[in-house]
Amino acid sequence: MSTPALRLAHDPALGPAGIAPPQVTGRGAGGPAPKRIIVGYGFWIFLLSDVIMFSAFFAAYAVLFKSTDGGPSAHELFDLRNTAAQTAVLLASTFTCGMASLAVGHRSQKWTQIALLVTGLLGLTFILLEVREFTGFVARGAGPSRSAFLSSFFTLVGCHGIHVSVALLWLGTMMAQFYAKGFRQDIRYRFLCFSLFWHALDIVWVAIFNLVYLVGSLPPELLP
Amino acid sequence: MLGKLNWQAIPFDQPIPLAAGAVVVLALAALLVWLAAKGYMPYLWREWITSVDHKRIGIMYCLLAGVMLLRGFIDALMMRSQQALAFHAAGYLPPEHYNQIFSAHGTIMIFFMAMPFVIGLMNFAMPLQLGVRDVAFPTLNSVSFWLTAAGALLVNISLVVGEFARTGWLPFPPLSELTYSPGVGVDYYLWAIQISGIGTLMTGINFVTTILKIRAPGMTYRRMSIFCWTTLAASLVIVAAFPILTATLAMLTLDRYSGFHFFTNEGGGNAMMFMNLIWAWGHPEVYILVLPAFGVFSEVVSTFCGKPLFGRRSMIVATMGICILSLCVWLHHFFTMGAGADVNAVFGIASMIIAVPTGVKIYNWLFTMYGARVRFSAAMLWSIGFMVTFILGGVTGVLLASPAADFVLHESLFQVAHFHNVIIGGVVFGVFAGYTYWFPKAFGFVLDERLGKAAFWCWLIGFYLAFMPLYVVGLEGMTRRMQHYDRPEWYPWLLVAAVGAFVILCGIALQIAQLWVSIRGRAQRRDLTGDPWDGRSLEWATTSPPPMFNFAVLPDVVSDEPYWSIKQQARAQAQLVTPEPEYTSIEVPRNSATGFVTAFLAVVTGFSLIWHIWWLVILGLVGAYATFVAFAWRDHTEIEIPAEEVARIDRANRAARAAALREGATR
């Protein structure tokens, strides 16, 4: 056999790991992928696992939708104006987060901080609207311990809200890191993960406002 | 101030847990004192506790599993002896205690023995087999391990402070709801599993990313070892299934803590939904356990038969087929709950179909052995024992997959015998084979073969003695988890089963003796070349143990048995094939206390949640956030190993192998 099975490249142009730069990208046979790809992919898999967790809450919500125990139902409770406001705010914040990604890509400290600040304020508005909705329900005797339907609603939507709150904490930390340490590579990769997270939360909200609020507001006779 | 915690939490009035707890606490204290006195603490902290090296983390996982095997097995001995004594009698374990024992037995064996053992083996071997330096996220790997250990610690704390759940290894409502389980037992279970579940999910993400994105140059998917394929499949199932567990246990936690009505009897709750969701996790879980074990057998069988694995491609297809199918059969755990004939039929057929790819694997192993000169080492014996035992267990599984049969056998000892048959025959034998096979690579010396074989025979004979009678009594109508009974026809079988448990105890004792003897005699049992078994995959190209960076230069892979082909070439020439490479410095990630600190805070937070010490919960969560920020704020994340050091280590490896070739050794 002419080519030995273990060939060790020692051309100095090939970098410290002694391996050739990947010619065939994507399939992994060119050696370990660049770090940005690895970090991005790992976080992508985490996002999918998070979506699967949300789907378990969705399944519970769908199963328990009619279990109102004589208490208030979705149709009676949901205020779509609030839902519309929350949707608008979160969608806007996804856009501003995209702008922040561009600012980071172009290494502009000023625009990064501005875009992140706006994103954070929009996100905070979203949370405040949600808290107002929840406390309103509780005051009307429609809290999570009233019925199985309400338990599943508060858990599903509340879980999303907790994710957004944690993301806001992360956002603040990112702002601090960019300010303190500039656009170092590991901070930029961390921010890549943050922006993926923020966009994914808007994706989950799309499912929530459509399938929980809008479907829930339909008159009961129209539901399967 | 301390929530529900008070002195009554300690079981002063129950002699057995009190004595057990006292023994464990004293033994732990003695161990810590000895370690401190001998000055091992700085070494342990620097080299093991804060290590982010996949090899060290893998070893720690296996060590945790070994210790938990002892705890879980003691529970098993207690159950068997109770059932052997409790014919027309009360036995020695009151029902409240017996219920905690079988719950703890299952919980510990699945979550803190089997899972850590397979994850530990995958952690250790997979990066080496891929020809790379570490997993994708080494610090996350450390966090995962320590979170698993935190969960194990919480379960063990429940022995002395409070109580454990009495609801079985899966806490079915309404029994697990606050109304019927008002104590802290179920809460211990919930928080321990949630914490370790996060660790496991992170491991799944880590492994999937590593296998798909970080492989040696030239290693296409088809050239990956079968163990790495099964690791990929198991990790994908972890990513798919563990979020369901997190969500479902969260729902039960909300029911218990905040008066929600997911599964309660009142308020419209639906207890059946818990069954549906928890088994949607629970069935994939057992495939997470068994797929890596199948991978181990593929490696061991091909090595000790001296042949490439038969039917590689069909093996890969079967593995990925099992991966997908395992997510489609969960209802067979509750055929009797009343979904009706059409639903039951669909899931029953799916459950039978999943036996087909497993059968393909068995045939491939058998055909690998056919026509080979089989070396009956201890690892090979575990593999052959597995093939016989697992086939039997699998067949009883297909029997149970028929809803009609299951209506008679559900929750009987027949079912218990089936799943122990496949888990012990499959998973436990698999991790023991992997432990024996990779021990020299991990520690640099070989385990005693004779004691290993003796241990195997005790386990094999003990297993059959312990579990075949359970099939019989199951068919005779005995249900599981019985604290006492009065049917005379069951009694002799349960006596035999108790004897079997004690034979297994001898097997475990022999394994401990094997470890002791091997460590004491390690100078004579050194693995000098790094290849004690005449292996075929890349991990055997490194020294035993490998250097921290695994490979001085990443290998270039052109075949699916990369090490074997170059070894054959070298043997033909009686010298090393590759020239000495140009060594460059290697950057390795710095050790980090993040994992240990996170786990410490997890234990504090979990304990405070269990006992309703709310201020401590908040402190714990704040501490966790601070830990993440501290980790993210690090400026220096790597240390550099200079080229001269790399050269020195690799030259020694090359010299040892060149010497072995010159001697014309058979290795």
Place this chain on the structure above:
Amino acid sequence: MSKPSDFEAGSYVGGDRVPGAPEERTLAQEVRGYLIGLGLAILLTIASFWADHTREIYAAGIAMALLVLTVAQIGIHLIFFLHITTDPDNENNILALAFGVLIVCLIVFGSLWVMIHLNNNLMPMDKLMQMQR
């Protein structure tokens, strides 16, 4: 020569530039991409709210229409905000996404199928509790 700083499992030392990735786009092009995504998402959101109230759609099919609109808008987000592409480095991401979608469908529709059958066949819990008393 920049200091090689990427260990992480021996990853190839390099900058952010991923070999084989599409060429650098201008700032204007990138902003336009995000704006198109935002515009389409707004359109689909309005469509959803409209569908909820309108008589134009067959009433019993509104829930299904909302499901379709959900999937469409998620697709817009994935393409314009999460930058799912078909280049070789993204293949694994699409495979993983497909896997995730499969699992979500199994869990949601599987659970619904199973639970509806169970609920139909079994006495509601509140009636069962009344029987106990």
